[in-house]
Amino acid sequence: MNKLFTLTGLLFFSGSVAMAQNTQNNPGSNHGNKFEQLGTILPTPNEQRTASGAPGVKYWQQRADYNIKCELDEKNLLLTGSETITYTNNSPDPLTYIWLQLDENEHSTDRSANYQDATKMPATGTIKNLDQLSATGNNGYGINITKLTDAAGKNLKYTVNKTMMRVDLPVALRTGQKFIFNIDWNYKISDRMSVGGRGGYEFFPTDGNYLFTMTQWYPRLCVYSDFQGWQNHQFTGRGEFALTFGDFKVQMTVPADHLVGSTGECVNYSAVLNPTQLSRYNAAKTAATPVEIQTLAEAKAAETKKSTAKKTWVFNANNVRDFAWTSSRKFIWDAMPQKIQANNNTVMCMSFYGKEAYNLYSKFSTRAVAHTIKTYSDFTIPYPYPVAQSIEAANGMEYPMICFNYGRTDTDGTYSESTKNGMLGVIIHEVGHNFFPMIVNSDERQWTWMDEGLNSFVEYLTEELWDNKFPSKKGPAYTIVDYMKLPKDELEPIMTNxxxxxxFGPNAYSKPATGLNILRETIMGRELFDYAFKEYSRRWAFKHPEPADLFRTMEDASGEDLDWFWRGWFYGTDPCDISLDSVKFAKADFPKDLPEAKSKMVKIDKPAVNAFEDISKIRNREDKKNNFYVDKTPGAQDFYYKYDRGMVTVDTTVATKTQPAATLEAVPSAEQGKYDNKFLYELSFSNKGGLVMPVIVEFTYKDGTKEIDRIPAQIWRHNELKTSKFYIKDKEVASILIDPLRETADIDTSNNTWGGKVKESKFKVYKTKAGGAVRGQSVGKNPMQAASK
Known part of the structure; x- marks a missing residue:
């Protein structure tokens, strides 16, 4: 979902901060923390989820198939439905109950709607605000369950807890068994423009018509998984949905002059479209540009004539995790195909929109849908579904094969560039959600970043390929800097519920998207990253991945150890602030005088025996069964056997002077030219922000040329606070800039530069002399030598 965050009325969110565990291996030190493996922070691999990040040999997931019939009562703003659900238990566990989501209860005052929100009294308010806050008892919203029976028609016992419903099973549902049950229900449709929420209606007073967005509209199964059992956390309006895959057959009865867009494929267009519309739809299947199936003029005419008749639209959708639809007589409808070469799939890309959006949507929407599914297919997996569509509904929310977006013109049909770009961004983002999480089906209720962050990242890639000048806001490292420099009490790790x-926006959308882009462009490189990211998408398509599955797959498929990056960027809140503290400069000097070898005083070694007789040595001597080898083997007894036992007396108090052999010699003139004209620099860096990142150094030489060196983040491994790098250059450096392309989200660029004059010093260069000390030889006089005298 592309969320627009506004404070409306008297309701304000106050969330507590929960820090994800980021254990430190050596907290009192300047090393051994940031580069330690994640270890026990990640869950233990098992037969369901492997250490490589792939599903295991015993991976399983549940299935829920739906047959739904519903009717939209436009006059009374009521939706009535009945559904038959077939639930398959593929888990190894017997289930005595199952959990369903009743998301519409979010709006109900007597079912604890918005129970988590704090409220404040502002200086001004509105009557509508006060009406909402003063409402008590039952405000009429929420799902009413009118019947719940098993396949034989026998009533089932159930319990509703806020937005969740537990259905108690007559007998335990065992592995491989199916449970079929029926639910009848209804609910009052809410005005989402005033009440809020993702689904409901928008009323247009100028023409007296409604635009319905039917989302979270039917009781639906929660996920039961290997890693947490039932995911039945309450729906509060923010954390989105954890859902089970299955097949859907849905029949929607609506006013006869409405057009319906929906998840899946319509199987009765011939019954619900007039001959002209059907002909245009068939022509659109092979068109090179969008074809209007319902034109602007026809939509305007439909707004003035409200039919009292009804039509039933029938849609089928296979292997999807959810189902949503829209209905209105206001719609213009256009479509064109997009071929996905990788799986030879021709996708009908479509848009539904009112006259208020015509000059924007008719030109851009369906083209953006086609571009999005093609680009995402290139970066992840081939788009598998037959349809992808965008609905203009002053919104931003996603479902399989359908999404709801904003983008309306001014009354004269003109629009600003920011409106256009905002519309393109939200369409790309919401259509992209078909991949994350509609196919790569992460748990949005727990880990928002796994769908919003990953999707925002591929959205960025897609925007960049739409227009090289597109003003992308999520992805470039420099755009996250203002968030990263906030006080710690305003931040929490990405790994937060x-x-x-x-x-919410920066944490769940922008920061993970930026992190993935830094991995791709700065740390791993495009080739390694793209291969690993596609592998993650392939492994977890139509499955339920967890964060560890992503982290492990990215490393497994690339051969890169990225634990330091996950630890810092996803489990921590430290920013990047790398400072160029100092620059040392020198020219090579070739002295003829060698450094004088310094002598040192060395005492003769004392016997090499332990200073303290430990209990083991004592007991070993007392044990008469022990016969020590050297004691019984004269051939193994040398000078030191006697020396250690005081059988040889050596004066160890006298120190003797030793002088090491010369290891250096002057560099011959013929060899001095190799480094005579080199410029030597030592750059000293400090990690002021705490987040370890690569150090990117741009040298500008005095002749105006530039050179960039990319130092991997591992340069901080042995000292996470300070480090340095020594360079030998052919040309003199005029200035140095750290992170010239702003790739690392460095929050303070004022300490990233060096330039101007520096005092030149000499760097003495010698030649290594052949020979010298050999490892393992004695240094100074040894006891054997002293004893012989």
Missing amino acids: SENITR
Whole structure:
């Protein structure tokens, strides 16, 4: 979902901060923390989820298939439905109950709607605000369950807890068994423009019509998984959905003059479209540009004539995790195909929109849908579904094969560039959600970043390939700097539960997207990253991945140890602030006088025996069964056997002077030219922000040329606070700039530069003399030599 965060009315969110565990291996030191492996921070691999990040040989997941019939009552703003659900238990566990989501209860006052929100009294308010806050008892919203039976028609016992419903099973549902049950329900459709939420209606007073977005509209199964059992956390409006894959057959009865867009493929267009519309739809299947199936003029005419008749639209969708639809007589409808070469899939790309959006949507929407599914297919997996569509609904929310977006013109049909770019961004983002999490089906209720962050990253790649000048806001490292430099009490790690995040947009969308882009461009390189990211998408398509599955797969498929990056960027809140503290400069000097070898005083070694007789040595001597080898083997007894036992007397108090053999000699004139004209620099860096990152150094030479050196983050491994790098250059450096392309999200660039004059010093160069000390030889006089005298 592309969320627009505004404070409306008297309701304000106050979330507590929950820090994800980021254990330190050596907290009192300047090393051994940031580069330690994640170890026990990640869950233990098992037969369901392997250490490589792939699903294991015993991976399993549940299945839920739906047959739904519903009717939209436009006059009374009521939706009535009945559904048959077939739930398959593929787990190894017998289940005595199952959990369903009743998301519409979010709006109900007597079912603890918004129970988590704090409220404040501002200086001004509105009657609508006060009406909402003063409402008590039952405000009429929320799902009403009118019947719940098993396949034989026998009533089932159930319990509703806020937005969750537990259905108690007559007998335990064992591995491989199916449970079929029926639910009848209804609910009052809410005005999402005033009440809020993802689904509901928008009313257009100028023409007296409604635009319905039917989302989270039916009771649906929660996920039961190997890593947490039932995911039945309450829906509070923020953390989105954890859902189970299955097949859907859905029949929607709506006013006869409405057009319906939906998840899946319509199987009865011939019954619900007029001959002209059907002909245009068939022509659109092979068109090179969008074809209007319902034109602007026809949509305007439909707004003035409200039919009292009804039509039933039938849609089928296979292997999807959710189902959403839209209905209105206001819609213009256009479509064109997009071929996905990798799986030979021709996708019908479509848009539905009112006259208020015509000059924007008719030109851009369907083209953006086609561009998005093609680009995402290139970076992840081939798009598998037959349809992808964008609905203009002053919104930003996603479902399989359908999403709801914003982008309306001014009343005269003109629009600003920011409106255009915002519309393109939200369409790309919401269509992209088909891949994350509709196919790579992460748990949005727990880890928002796994769908929003990953999707925002591929959105950035897609925007960049839409227009090289596109003003992308999520992805470039420099755009996250203002967030990264906030005080620590305003931050939490990316690895934080959705409900506990304070600054939701930057944390769940921008920071993970930026991190992945830094991995791709700065740390791993495009080739390694793209291969590993595609492998993650392939492994977990139509499955339920967890964060560890992503982290492990990215390392497994690339051969890169990235634990330091996950630890810093995802489990921590430290920013990047690398400072160029100093620059030393020298020219090579070739002295003829060698450094004088310094002598040192060395005493003769004392016997090499332990200073303290430990209990083991004592007991070994007392044990008469022990016969020590050297004691019984004269051939193994040398000078030191006697020396250690005081059988040889040596004066160890006298120190003798020793002088090491010369190891250096002057560099011959013929060899001095190799380094005579070199410029030598030592750059000293400090890690002021705490986040270890690569150090990117740009040298500008006095002749105006430039050179960039990319130092891997591992330069900080043995000292996470300070490090240095020595360079030998052919030309004199005029200035140095750290992170010239702003790749690392460095929060303070004022300490990234060096330039101007520096005092030149000499760097003495010698030649190594052949020979010299050999490892393992004695230094100074040894006891054997002293004893012989």
